[in-house]
Amino acid sequence: MFDLEKLLSNAETIAISAHVRPDGDAVGSTLGLYNYIKLLHPEKKLTVFLEKPESVFSYLNGFEEIITAETVSKAAATEFDLFFALDLGDTERLGFAAEYFEKAKVKACIDHHISNNGFTENDYIVPDASSTSELVYDVIDPEKMDIETAKCIYTGIIHDTGIFQYSNTSEKTMRIAGHLISFGFDFTEIINKSFYEKTYVQTQIMGRAIMESIRFMDGRCIASMLDHKIMDLYEATSQDIQGIASQLLLTKGVECAIFMYEAEPFTYKVSMRSGNNVDVSAIATHFGGGGHKKAAGFTMSGTYHDILNNISELIEKQLEAAE
Secondary structure, X not given: OOOHHHHHHOOOEEEEEEOOOOOHHHHHHHHHHHHHHHHHOOOOEXXXXXXXXXXXXXOOOOHHHOEOOOOHHHOOOOOOOEEEEEOOOOHHXXXXXXXXXXXXXXXXXXXXXXXXXXXXXXXXXXXXXXXXXXXXXXXXXXXXXXXXXXXXXXXXXXXXXOOOOOOOOOHHHHHHHHHHHOOXXXXXXXXXXXXXXXXXXXHHHHHHHHHOXXXXXXXXXXXXXXXXXXXXXXXXXXXXXXXXXXXXXXXXXXXXXXXXXXXXXXXXXXXXXXXXOOOHHHXXXXXXXXXXXXXXXXXXXXXXXXXXXXXHHHHHHHHHHHX
16 A cells, blocks of 8 residues: 655655656646655645656656756755656656665655566555546545645646547546546646647658658558658757657558657657557567556657558567457
8 A cells, every 4th residue: 555644754855756758747847746756745845847748747846856868967966755656657667767766765756667577675556547647636635735746737638638639538537537626727728738839840850740741551550750861950859849749640541650869970850650550569568668558758869761661560460460
């Protein structure tokens, strides 16, 4: 049984972190737990470690207090009584925060990835949950949270459920969301600002990716790639390409979408999205990555076409098995 209050009772210095390249669930769950502990235990010394999140999440309370790799020298402590690792299945995905995790006296993990086999003495892992943010809601006392905690958890849930569109959305998820919006924040603005609104560069780069996409397997799969030259041309960063894979999946007749960008010469970050007949988590895990059944990713070296061929072989097997 995961007992948050018991864990907190024996800790004065507490760190919270999530995976590298933090998405909405990573940021929402991390800041949700941070705001809750800060509210109920103001005497605790809290530190949030994250790779610099996208600025679209700057409306969340505690965003400015996040310690990144660039500001880690400002951390109040280097050894912690308690360290929460959220939304990940192994310490490598903590990035620069991993060394602080290893030094912590007590470690805890809250996660919903099916690939997580547990790596701390205090694990709360529920693969059927919509998001890690939903699990943070589980471990806190919902009657004691405030509006800032609610906004964080709501943000995490909408990002990992695609605003309640994905199959990981359950009746429980909707009940939790209903309780969260009862705090009175503008949930429509949160959806628009953090999910839909894009900068001009993001719009340009998405248009380029869609325009140069290809379909294969009788139109059931679609893929697109941006190499470093194109990224440099638009002065785009990894934060400017969010949502491209999901947009590709909206193409009529497509069951699996693949998007990749060249992070380093001949090294690509791959994002995959799927409908009902392809488990992209299984494919990502095969190549050393992870994620969910309908949204996953990994890093792979090689040429674009070689990587696409390797992925396509596994997709084809799944589609044939589903027929």
